[in-house]
Amino acid sequence: MVEGGSPSLIYLSARLVISGVLGSVFFLITEFLLQQRLLTGPNNLLYLTLVGLLFGYLVSAPLARRWEVVWFRIRSTVSTVTPETVLAAGTGATIALLIAVLLNNLLARMPGFTWYWSLLIATLLLIASSWFFVANRQLLTFIRQPVEDRPTVRHRHPRSPEKIADTSAIIDGRIVDILETNFMESPLLIPKFVLGELQTIADSDDPPKRRRGRRGLEILDRLIERSNGAVHIIYDNPLETSVVDEKLIALCLQRRACLVTTDYNLDRVANLQGVKVLNVNRLANATRAIPLPGERLSLKVVREGRRLGQGLAYLDDGTMVVVDGAADKIGHILSAVVTSRLQTDMGVMIFAKPDPEGGRALDTPSGG
Secondary structure (H helix, E strand, C coil), rough: CCCCCCCCHHHHHHHHHHHHHHHHHHHHHHHHHHHHHCCHHHHHHHHHHHHHHHHHHHHHHHHHHHHHHHHHHHHHHHHHHCHHHHHHHHHHHHHHHHHHHHHHHHCCCCCCCHHHHHHHHHHHHHHHHHHHHCCCCHCCCCHHHCHHHCCCCCCCCHHHHHCCCCCHHHHHCHHHHHHHHHCCCCEEEEEEEEHHHHHHCCCCCHHHHHHHHHHHHHHHHHHHCCCCCCEEEEEECCCCCHHHHHHHHHHHHHHHCEEEEHHHHHHHHHHHHHEEEHHHHHHHHHHHHCCCCCEEEEECCCCEEECCEEEEEECCCCCCCCCCCCCHHCEEEEEEEEEEEEEEEEEEEEEECCCCCCHHHHHHHHCC
């Protein structure tokens, strides 16, 4: 990939191929129309061919972008194939082609045996023989290294996928604590275009937005200082789009990496496209201690709920508690008993009722 938003070679090649195909189609159509005398003049052939080339290039961007993602998926998959598998497949293909040559010599004199029958037989033999040798490669002693010739075997755990952080996860700041507690096994990658987005936010004319951007840059400084080399800036810049979310998804697909974010919408879109997402909010919800039904809580009612008679309170970690019959206790602290809890996409909501045994012992004005 080229820094600064330049398209990749795969992307450009795909656009040129699509443009060439449409240019050829326009050439053939124009030539047919000239033969039918529906068009006149050789110049029209040149003009309409150029129209096909230009039209193909203009409409090829979505297909080229999709092909770029597919190409990097294929390349990532091929890179995981072991040398033994490649050698077994090559052995099977060699034997299949030799058998195909013998069969061609035997069947060549038969009436009706033409080149496409030969091609069909060779193709079937290639597939069957290669599959057989790959599936049974452990039985092929000549492609297995003798134990004494093998290098020292290192028992390593499978490498965990890379983690790529987006802007929201950096601004959130909790990712610093997650790294310090060693919950991430592999390095955290920060794309250069994410740094650019942080810089743009930090330079915004909107004061709240500017504060968020500057906080993100400060968090990034802390990440690099405390990570002991676990945070790396990468310069991969997939696609020519300026939409950072699309770049992040494409980059995760190319590198088979996980996406670290707090953005709920990006989480859903990335999941739909096959990207594994590590949502910091989901992690916080999963590790949060949730009171069980029957437990007693000391709660400060802060406002009325949606339904008549309900009061709303919050635990120290921000979990919302809906207390029935507490609408008249706003600004006071009361003892409540947990009745149930509800898991939502945004977290856990707890339902409670005033503790009949607690009375008004804790019902004191909040004061301020």
